Amino acid sequence: MKQKVEDLDWKNLGFVYRDLPYRYEAKYKDGEWQEGKLIEDSTLVLSEGAEILHYGQEIFEGLKAYRREDGKINLFRPDENAHRFALSAERLAMPPFPEDRFVEAVKQVVLANKEYVPPYDSGATLYLRPFMIGTSNVLGVQAANEYTFRIFAVPVGAYIKGLNPADYIVSEYDRAAYAGTGQAKTSGNYASSLLPSVEAHKNGFADCLYLDPREHKYVDEFGGANFYGITQEGQFVTPKSKSILISITKRSLLELAKKQGLNPVERQITLEEAFNMKEAGAMGTAAVISPVGSITYEGKKHVIYSETETGPVTTKLYNELVDIQYGKQEGPEGWVQTID
Incomplete structure (x- = not known):
């Protein structure tokens, strides 16, 4: 109907x-x-x-x-x-x-x-x-x-409502193979993440965080969004990997982070480093930016900034991105096409 x-x-x-x-x-x-x-x-x-x-x-x-x-x-x-x-x-x-x-x-x-x-x-x-x-x-x-x-x-409405910190769990499954189809937006990648996601939700988590499929040592991405972190030194970092989706939101935030003086970089991020980020979040078209409250691994919870409040860097990045999307602020040339 x-x-x-x-x-x-x-x-x-x-x-x-x-x-x-x-x-x-x-x-x-x-x-x-x-x-x-x-x-x-x-x-x-x-x-x-x-x-x-x-x-x-x-x-x-x-x-x-x-x-x-x-x-x-x-x-x-x-x-x-x-x-x-x-x-x-x-x-x-x-x-x-x-x-x-x-x-x-x-x-x-x-x-x-x-x-x-x-x-x-x-x-x-x-x-x-x-x-x-x-x-x-x-x-x-x-x-x-x-x-x-x-x-x-x-x-x-919002896929993830507002800037509310969410809890994630590190998955024992792989979402995509190294040099496989992880960089393509194809249904098979998401089908393989359904069981881990169901299990995560049953245990009270928003979603899974996947590690690299070769060594299970480095952060790859969440089930439906890319990962970013703000280091203790204030740098914006996000994983570089052959098994994660090419993200338009990530590319946009890398530019905004540079503008905000966060010295952004794509590189490998160990799981231990992720636990020690000053702030962290999920980013994508549906998620926009969603702060990470905690990451649980092998039964131990690692709180990132706060489980109830959003960090100042994440808040500033979110506000600038959304203001550009809604036309409240002018973005870089070519980012927005206005119709009607």
Whole structure:
């Protein structure tokens, strides 16, 4: 059933799927991408032999549209999402969707569903989910020769509500293999994190923190977000690894941290060093920035800054990033595209 805008409680949306009126679809066939268009049907019809159902050729993205105070709508670095989507496609042996068409399709979906972009100051956004799947019939292990690309939109509240410190546990599982598909945004990486996440939630934790898959010595990332820390010397550090997702939020925060004099760097971070950070947090499109209250490892809890209060560096980074996204502050050139 289509979601009626008048039925939405903007301040209590949650992070759940809703069927909006319009989405974008394009097909890949005979070696080229066909012309795409907006459609109203939210269903997909697949053959039982479709490649996605057997060998998992699937990639996706996540980005948001923000209602400004003047009523216009901002997109935050959609060109970066388009580029990461293309990189993910190449890693999964899929035909990249043209990056300029990706950005244009995102804009079409936002404008077609613009009444569902939450009001300014509601704390909510319009989340865009582009994805691509292999649809041709296969039996042996091989890449598909036909694909479907879609973008749908959903009004959402915060994935992690506000700057409230959360508790995490170090997982005994690996999320992705070194030099595997960890740098691609593909469903298999997230499927492998579901069991650890379920177990973490049962034990009262927000999510898992994964270590590097080769030595289990260095911090990689959380189940749904990247990790950052503020050292005792005040430096912004974030893991560098071949098994973690290329994060647009992380790249943005590295620039903002440099502007704020935090001498940011990507490098390996040992677990012991993470325990001794002055501040730490999770960062991503859905999470934005979420402070880490504690990290539990082998039954021992390590508190980072505070379990009840957010550190000053995290607060300042969060405020600047969000102000740029909502148009309250001008960001670096090209970061924001305003539509409507």
